[in-house]
Amino acid sequence: MTNSEIATVFLNMADLLEMKNDNPFKIRAYRRAAESIKQLPREMSTMLAAGEDFREIPGVGEAVATKSEELLRTGRLAAYEELKAGMPPGVLDLMAVPGVGPKTAYRLAAELDVRSVDDLERAAADGRIASLTHMGEKTAEKILREVRAFRRKDRRYPLGAALPAVEEIMAALRKVPGVRNLTPAGSLRRFRETVGDIDIMATAADPEAAIAAFVGLPQVVEVLARGTTKASVLLPGNLQADLRIVAHESFGSLLQHFTGSRDHNIALRAFAQRMGLSLSEYGIADAMGKIETFTDEASFYGRLGLAFIPPEVRENQGEIDLAAHGALPRLLEPGDVRGDFHTHTDWSDGQATLEEMAAAAEALGYEYLVVTDHSAGLGIANGLAADRLRSQAERIRAINRTRKRTRLLAGVEVNIKADGRLALSDEALAELDVVIAAVHSSLSQSEQKMTRRVVAALENPHVDILAHPTCRLIGRREPASLDMAAVIEAAARWGKALEINAMPDRLDLNAAHIRQARDRGVMLAIATDAHAADHLSLMRFGIGTARRGWCGPKDVLNTRRLGEVLAWLRRPA
């Protein structure tokens, strides 16, 4: 049973308890524990096998620890089954519809025998919902609208699609006179790999002009709401974007509030409360109720005695305590990056020539660019066998003689075959500056098999970096089942680096695994997997993901100078 399955059980328990009007703080405790479990960097099954205490997990105490263990050992939870048995069937499913919470779901299930979203739509359409006490026509209409939107709406959007959309909108709004402080908020600002909708905040001399410009953008498909300081629109693909024009004096607290995460804000308010202060989006109130306002986030956090907390780590994962002690790590910044470790050219399936890639790397000011075309082998277009690889390395050396600013390193992305052997001989690999190894096929192997396979590749003394370790494609392909703790352990033992693949649809490793690897002292290499010259600019997605994994410059290989990188590559096997 995975962490996310366990978390779902506790979230469902919280909903069921809420339907029964149980103690709201108990309900919140279950939700907090679930959130904490969902964000764990390690599988609870692994922790159980290692004999670790679940009560070390924030928000998890005696009860949740025992229940988690029961779930892991038996696959069921008696208390949960009992709770469900006392409730109308299907009641939890109704809550998938926005606007239908536990109380509404329970009433509809109990009083109208609504058991599914389909039932819900019928009950809303035929007047039964409107006939209930404390509900009416408007409630029924809203539910009907939400059910239909729910059916056609894609849930979350990949950051790689949302971020360019936001930048386009902001570029247009920047041209509106008097618009200042344009900043994205929400999960996009925190660099989550997917976002639910887009939130943009700004101050403006003439808010209504800013709103008018926003709803008038050419990419707007539909205007959902338009007020004097806030508007919501639908972009292509049903992506919702909100613009909020806020007062300048409260911009800091408002941006902080709308950046979240929810859990970070809850924890921050609890922290403030212990100081006798009360937080809201409008500022910080003292015991007398006097509100102090903040024009920027740093002074808002500062008033609480906290260092500025970067948006990427605002997930209630210990950042508040560290900020209170001035002990937050300095996170990686774009200017720290000196090169890229995973790129393709037209020698295999890339689009650009070696020279074009070198020129693009120079334009970025890189000290080095590692060329890692695919190896020959199973299912990979135009992969290089040993002889072509040798020719490419010669060509690279020739280019290095003419270009001084960026050094090309000869590498390969060698395929890890289904049995864990590599697609190139040790002799061929030995001639190269950098070897990255990656799985590309047989992705549905069992966890044991896949783990053994990847660990075997890491064990090869010529392999330097494991690329896109889980092979996931966000929204399209689930990660391969892989015991990441074992992979990290292997990388630590043999001094290998793990890749943070910066392709926005990969972002692999993910933030939780990055933090786990970093905490274990494993080197990380951020790489774009570029298949064209302009893909080198995707590095920022890798940097954002590394920041979500708490990485600073020393945790990341490509912050090193060329000489240090070459020394690292010669490390003893």
Next chain:
DNA sequence: GCCGTTTTCGGCCCGACTGTTTTCAGTCG
């Protein structure tokens, strides 16, 4: 149910919006 540089008991984040209501409950972020 969880948790402790105010507590092992007594607290637990805050505000807006909506709809159905004579004062508030539910939902959301």
